[in-house]
Amino acid sequence: MNPKPPAGSPDRPTPPRLADRLLEWFVAPHRLETLQGDLHEEFAYQVGRVGEQRARWRYWREVLGFIRPYVIKRKSSEYPTPTNFDMIRNYLKITLRQLWYNRMVTLLNVLGLSIGLATCWVVYRMASFEFSFNTNHPAHDRIYRVVSRSIFDGKESGNPGVPIPMLNVIRAQLPGADLSVPVFEQRMQNLQVLRPKKGIQNVKKPKGIFATEPDYFSLVSNTFLIGSAAALSQPYQVILTQNRATQYFPGMSSKEVIGQEIIYWDTLRVRVAGVVTDPPINTDFVGHEFLSLSSMRLTPDVSEWGEVSATTQVFVRLNANAQPSAVERRLNALAQKYTATIHKEGVPFTRWHLLQPLSDLHFDADYANDSRTASKELLYGLMSLAGFILLLATINYVNLVTALVPQRAREISIRKTLGSSRWLLVVHFLCETLLVVSLAMLIAFALTNLFFTGFGDLLPAGTAEYTNPPLAISFAIVLSLVVTSLAGIYPGWLIARLQPLAGLQKRLGIGLGSSTLTLRKSLIVFQFIISQTFIVGTLLMGQQLRFALGQPMGFNREAVVLARTPYWDYKDEGRRFVLKTELQKLPGIAAISLGDAPATDYFNNNVWSYQGKKGKVSVSLYRKFIDTDYLKFYGIPLLAGRNVLPSDTIREYVINEAAAKAFGFKQPKDAVGKILTEEEGASFPVVGVVKDFHSQSFHEKISPTVLLMTKSNLLTVNIKLAFDKPAYWQQTLEQAATKWKEFYPDEPFEYRFYDAQLADFYQNEMAQSRIINLATAVSILISCFGLFGLATLISTQRTKEIGVRKILGASVASIVALLSKDFLKLVLVAIIIASPIAWYGMHQWLQGFAYKIDIEWWMFALAGVLATVVTILTVCFQAIKAALMNPVKSLRNE
């Protein structure tokens, strides 16, 4: 309150100022005057009665005594004073009404956006999983794998391993690496677990066994449950993961497992010295048994510098200040020095080494060995695919909401007239968008789960299990905000720009201008360009895959089943030939042959040379081992000469046409009788030439091939089932399995139909094709949502016009044409723009195939017709509905 006006004598005592201040602060304004007046009057009275000092005390007591709810409580105003909360509630209410009023558009928007968001979410799950690989290692940015690259026979290839002696050289002579860890994979057919009281337990083909040293555990994230890494410095020690420990010793605690014994290779008896946690799902370090390297008694000889095996890998951890490139140079210099001693003969062979960062381990297929690698290109491709689909959904939102702006013009104009700022209107609109996006996000989560159950096999194993909540939450938030701003900015700006006067007078067409229409049109065109490209992609990929799977490969493959005999049996070829005769006796088996299947995903090659009149011709040939029945079995025709004769070792060659051409023979028969010399090997005559057949997938050209007979190399049993009786195949295969057991009691009869195996060549392409099919379906769906919504809005906005037209004699057909025409024009423009883009993309994709279909114009025409039909179907529904409307009704509604 105001200071006191001068009253009475100037030296009149005044109440304590502080108490007065306090009073003024807490008392409700409407009570303050009278209350303070009473207090002051009382004070003046008390000064006269008990003196100033005590009056002041009393004053304080009185003031404090007034601290009561009714005194403090402010009088509620006669007019409401809206708080932020009230306004937000109001906005929310308006928004919900708006969304409900235009529920069809809302539904289309939410559905479209949720599909787009779900696509993004699935790709996010996949990408976050793949990129998380090997990131949980301590100091993972300083860890490198030493890998090898070599050029052999003109082909450059990578190998994740290094020569064994390199480990010691790195340790002794490579500054910069503060840790070097051998990770030598051990493979075996069988191992024996000595279970207490239960005797010996055999384990078949155990996986994940590595010989290593204690330092391994400072490289990875596994932690010790019991025991310590130091145990690995002693020979005959093994450390198991928890999983492996329970597998080998069920029902035993980690403590009890310590000291148990395992026998490797029937002779190496080792003791369990520790148990570690299982490797996480997102690591390529998938070891489960860690054998101390010293148990292996490796005494690397200098000659081993010449050998590189994928199973002998070395990891190094560099010093914090070491330069990887410098370390690499030094490493190569060292390797050169040692390799030079054993490669004096001038063999055309070069090898060098690289440091592969841990972050590349999961992505570089060149050094994949057995571990699964992910392709960064594929991931980026999927990301852009998801981005495109989300963009389609966002375009829908923009288009539909912009089309709704005229309907909302009155509300916006009133808000503006009442003083709402542009900024506030935009924010309001963005919040509305955020609400829709959030709703779509919720549905997207449900859709994602559906996808995981329905298409889980398209995703790498472990994707569904991998979670990273902080990253996921921030991604979801960022995604929602980005979509909200992309979708909401333009309509928001449009709203902010709206002239209130025009809005209130309903002169909207003028108010919004024609730029909106052009933008909407270009957005639709853009949408259909994407859909059209996808459609062409789907068609072409399907064509090519059908071609690759259905095209004759130069040999018969119907009803062929392949089974591999165990490789440890390679010396005992007699057993295989007895097996062959035994199987031949089964009634359901039409033919049988031993030898490498004609087309395989592995290959085996060497260089042969021919000394002709014009000089020496050297050709790298694919080598396939066959028996005498092979050509007949696969129906590969001989063009000249004869089949191979039975033989234990190589005595003669049969080559294919491509090989004959490569050696320079004009006619197949010219090659017969000519002598070929194998690189560093013997010379034998060509006895026959066969017609070309595909020895690899259609990605590769037919390569020059040599067929030869060596009994010991015939490892695959090719079985042709009686072609006319598919019903008995299963029975025959069971009989074959029984026979197999007589020969290999410990080996399962693992067979595969050759057709299925050939289809595996195109696994990548099939996965790509499935992804593109899905993307096509989704993009068409979303684009149609948008078209449908727009068609509906436009036909309602043009209700009157249609009514007038009908009265003036327009037919239903002409009105449908009128309404559909605009959209069709846009789709046609999109088809014209999309075709070259799709052509270029598919042309690139087909470059991966040596044998491919031609891209023909009818594919684009078909795709165009498809898009047009879909458009017509979508638009017509609304157009016909509008055209059939009774003009009396549409014109009366005023």
Place this chain on the structure above:
Amino acid sequence: MKRTYLGEFEEIVLLMVAGMDGEAYGVGITHKLNEETDRSVRLNQVHAALHRLQEKGMVASRLGDPTPERGGRRKLLFTVTAYGYRTLQEIKAVRAQLWSTVPITPKLATSL
């Protein structure tokens, strides 16, 4: 019929308001109470009672004139309402009724 409850202190304050005939206000009532009932009543207690009475509709308030010792602030003057007056009368009647049943020389408890 719902009877409004009046506390003893409220009743006295209401009586004071009625007795001061439209000129009752916080300080006035306090002083008069202190003089006449030999109690030591404080201003905030009186204010609270007046607030409750007003809530119950037994007094009405209006603004009075400012005085110098109040620093030029106006008084909040209270007048008893018809409802308040009737309540007072009812209480008085009940008391009188009860008094009429008390014998002239009632038996008094002898021990403490």
